[in-house]
Amino acid sequence: MAPDDARFPAEGGCDCRAVRYRMESAPLFVHCCHCRWCQRESGAAFALNAMIETDRVTVLGEPPEPVHTPSASGQGQTIMRCPDCRVALWSHYAGSGPAVAFVRVGTLDNPDLLPPDIHIFTASKQPWVILPEGAAAVPEYYEREAHWPADSLARRQALLPAIEAWQAARDARQT
DSSP: OOOOGGGOOEEEEOSSSSSEEEEOSOOSEEEEEOOHHHHHHHTSSOEEEEEEEGGGEEEOSSOOEEEEEOOTTSSOEEEEEOTTTOOEEEEEETTTGGGEEEEEGGGBSSGGGOOOSEEEOGGGSOTTOOOOTTOOBOSSOOOHHHHSOHHHHHHHHHHHHHHHHHHHHHHHHHO
């Protein structure tokens, strides 16, 4: 499960160090996504993302630049990138919009801090990727209530009004 707040805040940033950030608390949950979209986007076998409330991510250096890209949902995502070295630091997906940041764990100064809580979309993982015995893993997506710790579910519940307002505004723009 997600690490406790005793090991936070935790800092990270891009390669050129222009964009620095601090995760002020433990994340809600950490996904290791093996879908083909994440493989293509990351140029690797999977993407490792720590989901956290965006207001718990403090930008310490130059602000990242939002880059809108397609996604498997068809609704796109916004990737926050360093405007100089172009490293992807976190994303905002259509499901929760700007309320939740999916921080790229590899951009943390200590990425060992956040191993995955769950492996998702393992049906499309690379065959040479061997998951650890006993690791939580699902062929596609999962039921949040079955895997998230209670405190993360409560934190998400507190975010729902902002998420629903953002979704309503997005839907109104699309009609």
